[in-house]
Amino acid sequence: MGGSDWFNEKDDAISEINMIPLIDVMLVLLVIFMVTIPVMTHSVQIDLPQENSERRLVLPQTISVAIMHDGQILWNDVPVDEAGLLQRLSAAATEDPQPEIHIQGDYRAAYGHIAKVMTAAHRAGIGKFGFVTQPD
Secondary structure, eight states, X not given: OHHHHHHHHHHOOOOSOOOHHHHHHHHHHHHHHHHHHHHHTOOOOOOOOOOOOOOOOOOOOEEEEEEOTTSOEEETTEEEOHHHHXXXXXXXXXXXXXXXXXXXXXXXXXXXXXXXXXXXXXXXXXXXEEEOOOOO
């Protein structure tokens, strides 16, 4: 029966983890990190432009265009004809920022007069125009 004892001793499982290879790997990683970290933290000084924290707020100008009941057009309360209106609208369309056109139509004015002003503003390239009304 001596042979069976030898067989049982060889098949017993080892219940301990061999720590030596794990310690060797950890020491190698430690040395690698100790060598590479100073290289990674090396920096070069660069003079970057500084940001200006002040914002320039440029508000667009508002222009009042009034259409009277007889078809007369007022540009900021100054009478203008259709040619003068087109010229002023074209000049306003090239400004930066582009002004806002406020159209004030007399309640007795024909829609055709107001439509002419709207069409002229659109053709001149005005991006923002609106209607100003007054409550009763």
